[in-house]
Structures are given as C-alpha cells and as structure tokens.
Amino acid sequence: MMSIPFAHYRCRYNFLRCTVRLFSFLGLLGVVGMAGVVVNDSLVLVNYLCKSGQSRDVSALVAKGTAGLLCAILLTTVTTAVGLLPLLLTVLAERMPR
DSSP: THHHHHHHHHHHHHHHHHHHHHHHHHHHHHHHHHHHHHHHHHHHHHHHHHOOOOSSOHHHHHHHHHHHHHHHHHHHHHHHHHHHHHHHHHHHHSOOOO
C-alpha cells in the first residue's frame, strides 16, 4: 500500500511541472487513473508472489515474480497511459500561448 502515496506525490510533482495550477478536473482524472494502475499492478504482483510458493529468500521471490509478470504490468501501464494521453494534450494545449 506504500505505492499509493508515492504515485500521488509523483503525479502532483509532474502536474506542477506542466501547469501553474495545482490540479484541474482533467488532472484529477489522470491522477485517479494512474493511481488505479499502480494499485492494480501492485495487487497482481503480490497475488502472484503469494501463489508462487513460500520461500525464505524474499528478494529472489520478488525478482522471479517481477520477471514473470513484466509483460502484463507493462501492457496495463501502457494502455492506461495511452488512454490518458488526451488529458495530457488538453492540459498542454491550455498552456500554449495564443
């Protein structure tokens, strides 16, 4: 569950870099969408690690689980990022001088 605060902090940091305002409605939708991806990826990884066996070497188990689920995690992240791309383009279009 530590991934949620880290994702929120990073989204706020990147949003402040792109815009002057703290959040807009579209930015908030993007933050919620990306936080959903982070939580989903974390749950998939933890579920896979719990099912893969009871090993004493946690670092080896995490490395094996991450390598096994890399494709699924990347596909989830890429599809959500592409789906949120119109929100980013809208925010950037608001900043362009007229």
